[in-house]
Amino acid sequence: MALSQPVDSEVSSPRRPRVRNPYSRLPNWLYPAFVVVALSLFGIFAIWVVFFQHEGYYAPYLSPFYSPLIKVGPIPPGVWVAWAPLVFRLTCYYYRKAYFRSFFGHPRSCAVPERAGRRYRGETVFPWVFNNFHRFAFYATVVQVVFLWFDAIIAFDFGGRFGIGLGSVLMLANVVLLSGYTFGCHAFRHLAGGDLDCFSCSLAARARHKLWRGVTVLNIRHDRWAWASLLTVAGTDIYIRLLLAGVLHDPRWVL
Amino acid sequence: MELTSLDLKIWRGDAKGGDLVSYRVPVREGMVVLDAVLWVQANMASDLAVRWNCKAAKCGSCSAEIDGFPRLMCKTPIDEYGGRLSVGPMKAFPVIKDLVTDVSWNYQVNKEIPPFTPSDKDLSSSEPWRMQQKDVERVMEFRKCIECFLCQDVCHVLRAHDLKGAFQGPRAMVRIASLEMHPKDVLDRRPLLKGKAGIGYCNVSKCCTEVCPEHIHITDNAIIPLKERMDDVYFDPVRSLVNRLGGRSRKRPAD
Ligand code: SF4
Ligand code: SF4
Ligand code: FES
Numbered sequence: 001m002a003l004s005q006p007v008d009s010e011v012s013s014p015r016r017p018r019v020r021n022p023y024s025r026l027p028n029w030l031y032p033a034f035v036v037v038a039l040s041l042f043g044i045f046a047i048w049v050v051f052f053q054h055e056g057y058y059a060p061y062l063s064p065f066y067s068p069l070i071k072v073g074p075i076p077p078g079v080w081v082a083w084a085p086l087v088f089r090l091t092c093y094y095y096r097k098a099y100f101r102s103f104f105g106h107p108r109s110c111a112v113p114e115r116a117g118r119r120y121r122g123e124t125v126f127p128w129v130f131n132n133f134h135r136f137a138f139y140a141t142v143v144q145v146v147f148l149w150f151d152a153i154i155a156f157d158f159g160g161r162f163g164i165g166l167g168s169v170l171m172l173a174n175v176v177l178l179s180g181y182t183f184g185c186h187a188f189r190h191l192a193g194g195d196l197d198c199f200s201c202s203l204a205a206r207a208r209h210k211l212w213r214g215v216t217v218l219n220i221r222h223d224r225w226a227w228a229s230l231l232t233v234a235g236t237d238i239y240i241r242l243l244l245a246g247v248l249h250d251p252r253w254v255l
Numbered sequence: 256m257e258l259t260s261l262d263l264k265i266w267r268g269d270a271k272g273g274d275l276v277s278y279r280v281p282v283r284e285g286m287v288v289l290d291a292v293l294w295v296q297a298n299m300a301s302d303l304a305v306r307w308n309c310k311a312a313k314c315g316s317c318s319a320e321i322d323g324f325p326r327l328m329c330k331t332p333i334d335e336y337g338g339r340l341s342v343g344p345m346k347a348f349p350v351i352k353d354l355v356t357d358v359s360w361n362y363q364v365n366k367e368i369p370p371f372t373p374s375d376k377d378l379s380s381s382e383p384w385r386m387q388q389k390d391v392e393r394v395m396e397f398r399k400c401i402e403c404f405l406c407q408d409v410c411h412v413l414r415a416h417d418l419k420g421a422f423q424g425p426r427a428m429v430r431i432a433s434l435e436m437h438p439k440d441v442l443d444r445r446p447l448l449k450g451k452a453g454i455g456y457c458n459v460s461k462c463c464t465e466v467c468p469e470h471i472h473i474t475d476n477a478i479i480p481l482k483e484r485m486d487d488v489y490f491d492p493v494r495s496l497v498n499r500l501g502g503r504s505r506k507r508p509a510d
Contacts, residue, residue, distance in 0.1 A: 019323035022335060023465060093459050093479055100458045107411040110462035111324050111346075114415035122412065122422075124455035132455075132482070132490040186475075190483035198438040200387035209389060219475065 019112045028109035032102035039099070042230060046086070049237060050078035058243040058250075060155050061167040064174055064233050068147045084140040089230075091134040093186045094223045096123075135187035145182050148175045163254030170239055174232040181225035184218030261333055263291050265303065266343035269352045275341055276300075282333065288342060289317055289328035292354070304353040312468055315403030318345055319354050325405040325466045345408040358404050364423045367451060368430055372442045372507075390438040396476060397433035399469040400426065406463035406473055412456045422456035425463035425473045432477035435484065443506035448485045454478065 021028060049056070049065050054076055056063030070080040089095050100106045107114050123131050152175040155168040182188075193212030196205055218225065242248040261282050264275040278299055280291045289307055296303040305328075308314040312330040319328050320343045322336065333340065348356035377384060406425040412418050431452060434440050448454045459482075463473040471477070487494050 021324055021465075022321070022326065022331070096459045097461050100460050106458055106460060107415060107462065110465050111320070111409050111414070114411055120412070120416040120418070120456075122456035122458050124453070128458070129455065132486045135483075135486065135491065186479045187483060190480060194480050195484060195487065197390075197436055197440070199389045201438075 019109070021110060028112060032105075032108050035098045035102035038227075038230075039102075042234060045234060046082065050082045051076055053078065053241075055244055056237065056240060058167070058240050060157055061165075061171060061236075061240050061243070062151045062154075063237040063240045064148055064151075064171075064178075065237055067144065067151050081144060084137065084144050085233075088134075088137040088141040088182075089226070091131045091137050092222075092226065093134070094226050096131060098223075134185075135191065138182070138185050138187045141182050145175070145179055148178060151175075158252065158254045161254050163252055165250045165252040167236075167239060167243065167250050170232070170236045174229070174236045177225060177229040177232050180218055181222070181229040183215060184220075184222045184225055185215075186219065186222070189215045189219050260338075261286075261291055262339040263295065264341035265292065265295065265353070266341070267300075267303070267353055268350065270350055273350070273353075275343070286333050287329055288319075288321055288326075288331045288333055288340065291333055292328060292342060304351070304355045306355050313401055315401035318403045318405050318408065319343065320345060320408075325408045327403060327405070327468050330468055345404070347408040347410070347414040348404075360419055361402070361404050361407060361424070361426060364427050365430065367423070368427060368434070368447070369442055369444065371434055371437065371440055373439045374441045377439055384439060386438055393476070394433045394437050396471055397429045399471055400429050401469060402426065403468060405466045405468065409462045409466045410457075411460065411462065412458075418453070418456055422453035423451070425457070425478065427452060428454065428457070428478045428481060429471060429473055432481055435481065441507055443508050445485050445488050446508065448481055449489055454482055454485060457482075 019028065046065070049063075056066040056077070057069065062069060065078045065082055067081060069077055071077055072080075101108060105115055106120065121128075123129055152168075152171045155171040156162055156164060158165070189212060192215045193199065193205075193208035196208060196212075199205055199209035199212075239248070243250055259282055261280045263278045263280050265278060267273050267276045278295045280294050283290070289305075289310060292303070292305050293307075296305060305317070307317040307329060309316070310329045312327050315327075317328040318325065320326070321328070321331055322340055323343070325345065328342065342354060344350050344354050344356045345358075348358050348360065351357050404426060406429075407413055410422075410425055412422045413424050431444055431448065434442070435444050444452075457478055459474055459479065461474045463478075464471075464475070467473055487498070489495075
């Protein structure tokens with residue numbers, strides 16, 4: 001027995017009038033189009049920085065693409081570190097929604113017809129089955145976030161004197177947003193306490209319940225943290241690059 | 256301008272085929288789509304098939320597609336649609352007649368999920384069970400489900416790819432979550448998740464959450480935490496080893 005009607009084509013038929021999402025006033029194509037444009041732009045920029053650039057330090061600021069700074073021969077320093085946040089974002093539960101919808105049309109928008117293509121297997125087969133390893137990317141990214149906090153603190157040290165520059169503020173904002181994104185991760189929510197069935201059964205469980213609640217607060221807006229931190233990562237790097245090129249002058253206030 | 260009449264198109268037909276038929280319905284204040292459909296049934300088409308019961312968004316019977324989008328007819332005010340709308344049966348299930356579909360597949364799936372299973376000790380105890388508020392809170396969200404199957408209808412795995420048999424769908428994930436996270440349940444449904452329930456087919460594209468009339472965070476609170484729990488056993492060698500050595504297999508395998 002066929003359990004449902006055959007998959008229909010993209011055109012609207014009498015049975016399938018144009019799909020109108022009542023919960024959003026934006027047209028159905030806008031979100032996927034935005035994601036394609038934003039992620040493509042960031043992707044191209046990141047490739048340029050990681051593989052083709054060698055400088056990202058303008059004292060006392062270090063570009064987030066280069067932290068921790070590892071210099072070995074002619075290899076661009078970004079190569080050593082950028083893979084961690086890259087894999088983290090690629091396997092992130094929010095970005096999965098974003099790219100499955102926009103790059104693959106699975107589905108482009110809720111209830112709209114999908115392109116009949118190769119058999120859909122979701123995250124059960126290569127390469128998407130690797131999304132199940134998201135937690136390992138989280139571990140690697142936490143290490144990087146620790147370095148970024150270190151960099152952000154150093155960014156207030158102007159030759160031994162405390163000061164605040166526009167760069168310091170940017171670096172701090174960047175690491176705050178990155179922390180909000182990283183520690184709102186669903187894998188971390190699970191690790192923090194989501195895997196417990198009983199939150200009250202032991203002292204440790206009660207403590208983890210509190211942590212789980214805290215992670216949940218960050219997790220609710222995981223998408224916004226993801227976009228905001230992506231923007232500040234690029235912004236901070238561009239700012240430092242413009243300082244290096246002498247295009248901008250860093251406004252500073254040093255004690 | 257106050258609406259006086261509604262241009263209502265209703266899909267009429269059965270398993271063999273059908274089409275949209277137009278009806279002109281006088282508008283009353285506070286009218287919902289179900290009112291308009293029932294007006295047509297009472298005054299213009301007494302053979303119109305429509306399933307409903309509570310008219311209070313609590314029985315989950317009146318699920319349909321309004322302008323191609325899954326919603327409850329009794330909870331949808333017509334003035335959201337500016338004088339013109341169409342109603343059709345749920346697309347993911349076989350049509351019986353007009354707006355009525357055969358949703359029995361969902362009940363079959365439900366039977367495949369091992370029911371609530373307390374420990375022998377709890378079962379034989381004559382004392383009332385005591386559970387802390389914080390332990391039941393999380394599963395209470397899942398218990399709000401009214402089995403409208405709108406989430407099943409919108410899920411592209413079932414709707415566009417017709418993978419019933421491979422993936423049990425978001426409603427089933429909500430039920431499994433309500434059992435898996437229950438402090439008094441001792442069964443391990445993770446093999447079920449990986450196997451027959453097919454959680455890997457979900458690509459966290461989140462349409463189920465968008466349509467749920469009970470505002471259950473299906474993806475964030477049920478599916479993603481269940482994916483993480485499945486990952487503990489099948490995709491995290493470190494954790495599964497630690498759990499096995501530490502004897503944390505408190506749970507019994509389901510059959
Ligand atoms: S998030 Fe998963 S279960 Fe929900 S609609 Fe999307 S694919 Fe289906
Ligand atoms: S989870 Fe929500 S959308 Fe799905 S059947 Fe239950 S109430 Fe309906
Ligand atoms: S009639 Fe009961 S939910 Fe609509």
